[in-house]
Amino acid sequence: LTAAISRSVLNLVRNIDVSELQESKTEACEEVKDDGSDIIAKEREIVLDANKVCNVVIDCVHDICKLWKDELPELCPPKQLLYACTHEIKNTRRKMEDRHVLLPDLNTLFDLKHNECQSFFAVFDGHAGLEAANYAAAHVPYHFVQNSAFPKDPAGAMKAAFKSTDEKFIVKAVR
Numbered sequence: 001l002t003a004a005i006s007r008s009v010l011n012l013v014r015n016i017d018v019s020e021l022q023e024s025k026t027e028a029c030e031e032v033k034d035d036g037s038d039i040i041a042k043e044r045e046i047v048l049d050a051n052k053v054c055n056v057v058i059d060c061v062h063d064i065c066k067l068w069k070d071e072l073p074e075l076c077p078p079k080q081l082l083y084a085c086t087h088e089i090k091n092t093r094r095k096m097e098d099r100h101v102l103l104p105d106l107n108t109l110f111d112l113k114h115n116e117c118q119s120f121f122a123v124f125d126g127h128a129g130l131e132a133a134n135y136a137a138a139h140v141p142y143h144f145v146q147n148s149a150f151p152k153d154p155a156g157a158m159k160a161a162f163k164s165t166d167e168k169f170i171v172k173a174v175r
Contacts, residue, residue, distance in 0.1 A: 003108035004075050005064055012060040021052040047175075078105050078117040097126025099137035110145045118151065120144065132169060139165045 023046075082104050090096040103109055103120040112118065120141050126133040143161035144150060150157035 003105040008064045009060045099124045099133040135169045
């Protein structure tokens with residue numbers, strides 16, 4: 001049910017005009033020409049306000065749940081559902097810095113039309129910080145299923161997903 005709700009919310013959010021959720025940010029970028037002279041170019045970067053996006057997503061979840069309370073759509077549960085659980089121990093750190101992802105129904109969540117049931121389970125080690133683990137937990141599954149090697153070469157798709165996520169995280173970290 002969680003995967004079906006998430007998929008429906010995503011379909012709603014995709015149809016929303018995000019121009020009201022944007023914050024424009026201008027940064028100066030300095031480049032050096034081949035002849036050694038400097039060029040300062042201004043780049044416009046579009047950034048979404050996380051609080052506004054969160055409110056829109058919560059509203060969409062609420063709308064879907066209200067709609068489904070009265071009339072539940074026909075859901076296609078996977079033929080086999082894997083059950084998984086997690087356990088965390090933070091040891092001496094103030095907070096748990098690791099993140100885990102449990103996606104037992106990858107097909108419904110990402111609208112994949114494969115015959116086989118597919119799941120995604122992962123643990124991302126925080127390594128003395130939350131940011132990279134949070135980012136990886138949120139983005140690696142998406143990059144994994146969007147990769148052209150998926151599902152024929154899952155190992156290759158996973159390597160590419162980590163590389164793509166890492167590159168995008170570096171851009172975010174610089175920003």
